[in-house]
Amino acid sequence: MLLLSLLLPFAAAAAPPADYVNTAISRTVELGGAIARVSTQFSVKALVDSPGAYHLALAGEGDAVPAFWEVTAGGKVLDVTLPTSDCSPSTVQIDLGRLKKDETTTIALLQLLAHTIEPLPKVIEQSDPQYLRWTTNSTYVDSWYLTDVERIKIRSPTANILSHGSVSSTYARDNTVTKASSTVTLGPFTSLPATLGGDVPRQPFNVHYETREPVVGLKTLKRSAEVSHWGGNLNIQDEMNLVNNGPKLKGHFNRLAHMQSRFHAASPAQIFKEFSLRLPASAHSAYYYDTIGNVSWSHFRPGTSSKRPKSRAVDSVLELKPRYPLLGGWNYSFTMGYDMPLEDVLKSDGSRKVLGVPFMTSWQDLLVEDAEMNIILPEGATNIEVFAPFPADISRWTHKTYLDSTGRPAITLRKSLCTENHAQTVYVTYTYSSGAQLQKPLTVAAVIGGLFILGFGLRRVDYSLDKKTA
Structure with missing residues (x-):
């Protein structure tokens, strides 16, 4: 053997x-x-x-x-x-x-x-x-x-x-x-x-x-995964810079010819018009917008989770259409995201947590030139370890947003030349104690209490310009 x-x-x-x-x-x-x-x-x-x-x-x-x-x-x-x-x-x-x-x-x-x-x-x-x-x-x-x-x-x-x-x-x-x-x-x-x-x-x-399929790729892919223990939610957001790497267009784009090709049996292969992304079965609240604003043409089909024995999970599907058709050499930047229950990706052993986040969404025959994933953990998380399924540049930093006191620990993974086979799970282990879970509500309570005290004190201040004399 x-x-x-x-x-x-x-x-x-x-x-x-x-x-x-x-x-x-x-x-x-x-x-x-x-x-x-x-x-x-x-x-x-x-x-x-x-x-x-x-x-x-x-x-x-x-x-x-x-x-x-x-x-x-x-x-x-x-x-x-x-x-x-x-x-x-x-x-x-x-x-x-x-x-x-x-x-x-x-x-x-x-x-x-x-x-x-x-x-x-x-x-x-x-x-x-x-x-x-x-x-x-x-x-x-x-x-x-x-x-x-x-x-x-x-x-x-x-x-x-x-x-x-x-x-x-x-x-x-x-x-x-x-x-x-x-x-x-x-x-x-x-x-x-x-x-x-x-x-x-x-x-x-x-x-x-x-080839009769558009040759598309991503110049950059920036994924942000934010963990919320109080909300029981994991938010995934991808910022994508899409490019058509096929032959460049000779001359100017003909909108009339493009509209007429929609009624033909086969439209020109180099034109990229729409695509679908397979998301986790429990994904919900999907959104999609570009640099101009919200894009109205999108369709989200929620999946079904395999909660019962012998049942099979069905992935969610997000169908997207860019604001304009992409011909060879054309770019399109957009942002898409979704939420999913934290219990689907987080396992607990007391105060020790194990988080599994997909590095990217699988997309067949797609090459990502530069990919970056930011994992933002809850405030108060300590003893953080990262386990990547492939070699990647890993760095750590602190993410600060509203109502944060010390800031949220964050991890960044960077890798170039990524394919659909890199759509694997990155595991992060960390300690999140009961005291750390109270850090956010105590901070909020302290801020609200401080505002009440400040308002109470300000009401006792005499703001009149003419002071009474004895």
Whole structure:
């Protein structure tokens, strides 16, 4: 049985010992509008008894680290830590336990790649189709070990593939590149030497394809989560700067042509008109406004919670339509928020509290360039600890608002290049004693009492200008 509890970072660029061979590598690349989803299966065989750690490359020489990546072995997701050094290529070590010679195991690697897809052409007419080009710096899968058989499949969202690159390889028996419908297949490649630390040349490859969905992203996402113990409420508010990253509009926007396209079977793909966000089942009191003011077109469908056994929760849905349609290169800034019962996200063990807040709302095929989440705890919370599901910059500060005395402790998490897979829960533990719970009402009582005393004292003051003489 595999021992998968220990994973060590590896930063050295030197080739590791040849204690393993990849008997088969199968990679599937799902192309989208903003993100390329790469799933790779490694069938690994030990060449010696009790081999060392397996060195798994996350990126090739000179390539950027994926926006999101996840390693699975033995059916379990491994807690992999990326090396802190800037040495390239980025590689992690995985301890597979005491394997015997010729014993095999399987490793799965999921990667979400950002900034590998670009519009081509970059400028189009309002009614033109939308084409994108995905580019990779290496035709082969990056690996430190010899590979017996390797095959790569690249899937386009549509069957309309204008062109794709070519591969010149001595490791392929038949056609190196084949196309069938919306899939481009590379290989199979056989007896492939190590592509890292070896003499195998890196060959770039690209696929030029059509997509019929707008390419949207968020330049910035700022989430604020404010906890109220007295109100039993958690307020979530998101400030979003939305941008259409598709081909830019050539010329001026034609409102008449846009209105006429609404009656056609398919409107221009590059125009972003509306979207839906899935919120927690217990979300309520949703709101939505932009920099001008309240936006009237929105529809909130509340979900149902699974309070009863064998019942399934149904998420709430917030349907939104921007004030104007977004074409390529256009921006739209807005704010949306909602409330939810605090009991759904807070667990108590006496005075010790455990709070779980989602880092962001899941949005398929969306890339967030810079995300920030502020968690504002109640006044008087102490012994605060933060547990993030991924590496992030964490800072602490004090939030002060009306009727606060010492201020509310706040935590800020920042991360760049976020995807839908980063919509995970951030846990915060803190101590909130009975005395701390009375801090707010005592402050309010002191303020009101002070106002009464001040008013009582002011009424006893003589404000007349002419004083009576004896």
